[in-house]
Amino acid sequence: MIELEGLSKSFEGFTALADVSFTVEKGDIFGFIGPNGAGKTTTIRILSTLLDPTRGSARVDGHCVVNEWERVRRAIGYMPDYYGVYDGVSVWEYLDFFAACYGIPRAGRRRVVDGVMELTDLTGLKHRLVAELSKGMKQRLCLAKTLVHDPKVLILDEPASGLDPRARIEFRVLLKELREMGKTIFISSHILTELSDVCTKVAILERGRLVASGSIDEIVKRISPHRSVTVRVLSGEAKAVELVRSFPFVVAVELRGKELCLKCQGEADIPAVVRRLTENDVPILGVKEEQMDLEDIFMKITRGEVA
Ligand SMILES: Nc1ncnc2c1ncn2[C@@H]1O[C@H](COP(=O)(O)OP(=O)(O)O)[C@@H](O)[C@H]1O
Ligand SMILES: [Mg+2]
Structure with missing residues (x-):
């Protein structure tokens, strides 16, 4: 048009x-x-x-x-x-x-x-x-x-x-x-x-x-090629970290208290992560994907930080 x-x-x-x-x-x-x-x-x-x-x-x-x-x-x-x-x-x-x-x-x-x-x-x-x-x-x-x-x-x-x-x-x-x-x-x-x-x-x-x-x-997606996903567990966080690390699309895991913060790339199969944790008796309280703040994106783009 x-x-x-x-x-x-x-x-x-x-x-x-x-x-x-x-x-x-x-x-x-x-x-x-x-x-x-x-x-x-x-x-x-x-x-x-x-x-x-x-x-x-x-x-x-x-x-x-x-x-x-x-x-x-x-x-x-x-x-x-x-x-x-x-x-x-x-x-x-x-x-x-x-x-x-x-x-x-x-x-x-x-x-x-x-x-x-x-x-x-x-x-x-x-x-x-x-x-x-x-x-x-x-x-x-x-x-x-x-x-x-x-x-x-x-x-x-x-x-x-x-x-x-x-x-x-x-x-x-x-x-x-x-x-x-x-x-x-x-x-x-x-x-x-x-x-x-x-x-x-x-x-x-x-x-x-x-x-x-x-x-x-x-x-x-172009600006932040990584998806950030947070998985909150009730217990067994150390075991959970090991379990999620084995997924090839998980590029980094950070543990913050009872929360596992995952950085994922490409087609990340988050339900598969949840299944594996559940099968290994890690009780999950919640899964949340972090959205990049739009103002951050705008600032990043207009500062010329994006090619
Ligand atoms: N008639 C004009 N003569 C000279 N410079 C102009 C004229 N119109 C706009 N500009 C300049 O062009 C640039 C873009 O202006 P503009 O299109 O009004 O921006 P925006 O609407 O995004 O704020 C500004 O630097 C402005 O000073
Ligand atoms: Mg204007």
Whole structure:
């Protein structure tokens, strides 16, 4: 649905984006992650046809962002990082105005506007002046605006920044709903954990370069090739250490009190470990796989510790 190939952008000799390539499939909620200044907004402005690339190409729904920008604009709903809203109008007037801009005839507009208000939970605020809305409400309004022409792809530039925790949760629920409606969502953030539970895939950008892309699981596997598994036993820990050592996929065992901390590589057959311990009368209280913390991963990647 979105294809970037060797995308580069320079501003008077400064390289903001260098040779970035990745693909977003239809139906993805794709997280575009990177610290401030990484080049996220630059990429998004190119995808939204507001900026031309210096080199490389980008296509949205099969259309080139440079040569077929009108078709691209039809296909996308773009929410910029800083958006202006007109304070003197009501929520309904605001949305009706944008529906008219997209050429939706008066007769069908009411249905469209009611539909997007319903979806973004704005129906109760229909007659409220935009000036009176909270930040979270304004952000929902802005999202509603990007939906009036029923775009296939949503391109959202840091939509969750500045929202309170409750608004963030509601926003994630809304993203999932939009995905279920068949939309492809491309969303940027400088916080990986903010998006990790909604995104199907991510791309991580650092100083204009792509440092990782794929599903979060894939990236985690690549960065930490070892799985850490903790087995808690009731007794017989010394015998247990000897038993687990005999598995070729167990590369290290450390005993911490009654806990055996295993480092495993490749296809680790953890149930086989449990079986062997049980067969040898080691009572097991629990088995837990340690998840690498996403912030750690992000820090590792953006510090350039990952090849
Ligand atoms: N119009 C511009 N002229 C010059 N430099 C720019 C311009 N737009 C962005 N940049 C620079 O490009 C880099 C990437 O910016 P941006 O894409 O806004 O990053 P992000 O959205 O990830 O924070 C920054 O160093 C920024 O200063
Ligand atoms: Mg930005």
